[in-house]
Every structure is written in C-alpha cells, then in structure tokens.
Amino acid sequence: MHALDAATQLTRIGPERLSGRTSPHYANLGGPFGGWTAATMLRGVLDDERRHGAPVALTVNYCAAIADGGFEISCRERRTGKSTQHWSLEMMQGDRVTATASVVCGPRRPVWSHRPAHPPAIAAPETLPLFSAGGRSVWVEQYEFRFEKGAIDFGSRGAKELRAPDSLLWMRDRPERPLDFLSLAALSDAFFIRAFVVRDQLVPVGTITLTTYFHTDEDGLAAQGSDYVLGYATAHTFSGGFADQSAQLWGRNGLLATSTQVVWYRE
Amino acid sequence: MHALDAATQLTRIGPERLSGRTSPHYANLGGPFGGWTAATMLRGVLDDERRHGAPVALTVNYCAAIADGGFEISCRERRTGKSTQHWSLEMMQGDRVTATASVVCGPRRPVWSHRPAHPPAIAAPETLPLFSAGGRSVWVEQYEFRFEKGAIDFGSRGAKELRAPDSLLWMRDRPERPLDFLSLAALSDAFFIRAFVVRDQLVPVGTITLTTYFHTDEDGLAAQGSDYVLGYATAHTFSGGFADQSAQLWGRNGLLATSTQVVWYRE
Numbered sequence A, B: 001m002h003a004l005d006a007a008t009q010l011t012r013i014g015p016e017r018l019s020g021r022t023s024p025h026y027a028n029l030g031g032p033f034g035g036w037t038a039a040t041m042l043r044g045v046l047d048d049e050r051r052h053g054a055p056v057a058l059t060v061n062y063c064a065a066i067a068d069g070g071f072e073i074s075c076r077e078r079r080t081g082k083s084t085q086h087w088s089l090e091m092m093q094g095d096r097v098t099a100t101a102s103v104v105c106g107p108r109r110p111v112w113s114h115r116p117a118h119p120p121a122i123a124a125p126e127t128l129p130l131f132s133a134g135g136r137s138v139w140v141e142q143y144e145f146r147f148e149k150g151a152i153d154f155g156s157r158g159a160k161e162l163r164a165p166d167s168l169l170w171m172r173d174r175p176e177r178p179l180d181f182l183s184l185a186a187l188s189d190a191f192f193i194r195a196f197v198v199r200d201q202l203v204p205v206g207t208i209t210l211t212t213y214f215h216t217d218e219d220g221l222a223a224q225g226s227d228y229v230l231g232y233a234t235a236h237t238f239s240g241g242f243a244d245q246s247a248q249l250w251g252r253n254g255l256l257a258t259s260t261q262v263v264w265y266r267e
Helices: A003-007 A035-045 A181-187 A192-199 A218-224 B003-007 B034-046 B181-187 B196-197 B218-224
Strands: A013-014 A018-023 A054-062 A070-080 A086-091 A095-108 A143-149 A167-174 A207-212 A227-233 A243-249 A252-267 B011-014 B019-020 B054-064 B069-079 B085-093 B096-106 B143-149 B166-172 B206-212 B229-234 B241-253 B252-264
Touching: A003 A035, A003 A181, A035 A054, A035 A070, A035 A086, A035 A095, A035 A181, A035 A207, A054 A181, A054 B054, A054 B096, A054 B206, A070 B096, A086 A243, A095 B054, A095 B069, A095 B085, A095 B096, A095 B206, A167 A181, A167 A243, A181 A207, A181 A227, A181 A252, A192 A243, A192 A252, A207 B054, A207 B096, A207 B252, A218 A252, A252 B206, A252 B252, B003 B034, B003 B085, B003 B181, B034 B054, B034 B069, B034 B085, B034 B096, B034 B181, B034 B206, B054 B181, B166 B181, B181 B206, B181 B229, B181 B252, B196 B241, B196 B252, B218 B241, B218 B252
Parallel strands: none
Antiparallel strands: A013 A018, A018 A070, A054 A095, A054 A207, A070 A086, A086 A095, A143 A167, A167 A227, A207 A252, A227 A243, A243 A252, B011 B019, B019 B069, B054 B096, B054 B206, B069 B085, B085 B096, B143 B166, B166 B229, B206 B252, B229 B241, B241 B252
C-alpha cells in the first residue's frame, strides 16, 4: 500500500463519524503536512457510499495544531441536489476542533466546454534536478519535485534581496502513484510557503485555509496516470501577518486543479 | 439605512442562532444575489461579540435555492487561537440547508509586508459608461459598474465567436456607501458569470461555492471610503458543467480582496 493510502485510512465508527491516525510519513514542523489533512478530510467523502459525483471543490480550515496520534472526523451530508452535493466535516482531537472542511461534489456531464487558460512553459522534467530538503523535512521526501523556478534552500539564512513569489515545477508522489482526487488534494498544498520563496528563509508560518477546485474527472485522472504534474504557484500580497497563494496544477492533457490559500506568518 | 445594511440585518434568537429575511433589493433569478448571501453569512460573524480580529477568509457554499422570506443562521465559533479564529455557519429554511459557510478572522499586526502584485491598467471611472441591465436584473441596480472590458448585454442572444473570459471594471455600491467587509464580501460575487461573458448570452447557471480572502483592515477600508473599487475577473476553464472564476478587487491604496468561485452551468 502506498504511504498516502495508509496515511489517510479511516475507520467508520458511526453513520457520519470516522476515526484515523496521523502518519510519520507526512510529518511537518508542528503537526502534519497540510496536504495530508486536506486529503484525509476529502477521503471521508470519497469513501462515503452516499457520495454523488466527483469532487468539484474542497475547502479546509486549519484551526489548531494536530498532535501526533488519533483523531475523529464528523462527515455530514448537508444537501444533495440534482447537480451538486454539499458536505461539512470537522476533525477533532478530544474536544478540540483541529480542522473544518467543506466538500462539493457533482457529476460532470458532456456539455459545452471551453478551456481558455494555457499551462506555463517549462523544461522537460528529465532535464530538471530532483529537489532535496537535505533530510530536513519528512513530508517533502514523499514527493518528487523538479523545479524550473522558485525552489527553496532549507539551510538558507535569508536573501539580501526579496525574490519573485512564483514557483514553477514538476511534481508527483514518490514512489509513483496513479493520480486520483486524494493525491491531487494533497499536491494542491505541496507548494512551498510563498514567504519562504520570497525571503529565501524558513520563517514561522501556518496555512490557515486552503481551497482547491478540481477540473477533471475519473477519465482525466486515468489518462494522467502517475505522470508528472506541472505546478505553478504565486502570491499577490504579504500584509500584516497574512499572505495568499494561488496555484495551478496541470496534467499532460489539461488543467487538473486550481487552488488558493491563506498563510499566517509571525514576523 | 443603506439597502445593503437593511438587507443583511440579523436578529439574535439564541447564543449561536440568528434569523433574517431575504430582501427584494438583492433579488436575482431563482433566489437572491449570491453576494447578498455571502455578506449575510459574514455579518453573523461581524456582529458577534466574540469575534477576534478582522475577517481574513470567507467560504460560502450555495447548497440550494433560497426562497423569498425568512431564514435562520447557525453561527458557531469552532476555535479561537492566539492568531486566528474559525467559525462555521449554516443558513436554513425549515429543515433545508440552503448555504454553509466558514469564516476565518485574525488580528493584523505591524510586521514585514510585501505586495508583489500590481493592479491592471484601466481608464479613469469618469471616462467609462455607467452599466445598465435595462431593467432586467434587480440586484444589478444596487451597483454602479463602469466596464472597460468584458461587460455583458442582458438582451443578447449569443456571440458567433467566443469572447475572452476576463472583465475589467470600476464598481461600487449604489447609492454610495463607505466600503466595509460586508460590502466587500458582496462585491466579490458581483462579477457577472464568466460563461455569460464568454458566450455573450445568459445561460442557466448557479454559483456553487465562493471563497474570498480579505487583504485589508479597518484603516485600509476607511482610506478607501466610498471611492470606486477596481475589479478584475477571469476564468481558467469551463468543463463538463463546472467553470471557475478568479477575481481581484483593488482599492486606491492597494489590493482589498481576492476571490475564487465555481459555477455550475447546465449546457
């Protein structure tokens, strides 16, 4: 079993209640990698037999640090219409809410389609070096990153001049794993924090909310397989302790997902 | 009292329970303008004496058509930490969930700031014509829109060629009203549906989820006053019945908000 599947495994303990455990494979500083949290919340819906259609939108709010160990998730179907289905989730450790989430699902249909956006130009993945965190980050080891632009150096003490806020890279699970909504949700949070890129330094931060829109279906995921995903991320503003990030994830056959997030930073 | 304030007024009926009524001023086809729903949900938090800091992020999920008349909102504080506060909301009509929402608040602090994004170039508002829906839309009458690019014609039967998905315009409440988080939330959904812009035609649609990030504070809002807000919106994809929108709202002194949404379309 791939580490991502093991790490996001949930046990049903009630009609709308699940339990799980954090995984050492997706550890980050001060709690798990936020992409693991996103994937785990989404899995609550993916595994539910009442699910109608594929995921279209996922919002995760990171409420409190998640301690290593067990947690419970309430996964409530709030409304199922003809076109869309809405879910509300909460992850709890004891009586502390560590994360909330909403998921919208819906069946994709063969109707008018139009794709005005195009992927940014990037060199072939084979020509770009494999990124390494130099043993300083566990979750990063679960991914193959090949940066064309905007990598970070985990050992750096900061840049004299601020750098551009954008990153352009190839990314996929390591070891390879066929892409599905679970891994796409995790990948949508696998861009390094924009403040690290701009300042070339690790500073105290935490993602506080993440929204990911899925633009593909089961057929699109099957066509992608375990091939590289092109990732592009940028930021508009770092202001008063809150920064944003906008990201795109492109497959070989088109846009797979777009994602936005807000990051809190201390100084 | 401005129509927006009257339309979003809530009455406390319990510790975490509010009631309100839809407003004829913000009516849209098949229920109220989604920006009204967003503002009304946010107001539940803005009016709560437990609120800690200013709104940073708002996600609204549009679950079902909202009927004209009364509704109740549950507004639950889920977690208050040192840096952020998380709220979960639901709007109900009878036993039907019509919308869910999450709000993140937090105090902005005088720390390192950096604003790499810049507003798009646009002509002065006075030089651009005042938009009119020709009496075909009530909520549009509550706004002053002055388009440089990407307006729609409510009477059009469709374009022979698809148009660009982006709109660039000045926008503000009509009559003028000093900008606050309430009006900024509503404005973040006041861009016309991207499918209307691309196809130059009104087609059956519904916004299913909206996420707005606020990048300003009370001082920034006070400096803006009731001046025009520069709005820019675009879309990446229209695919299988779901389309996205990304938007920016700029004040005279910088970025006020960014916003993304997913729109369902029938055909």
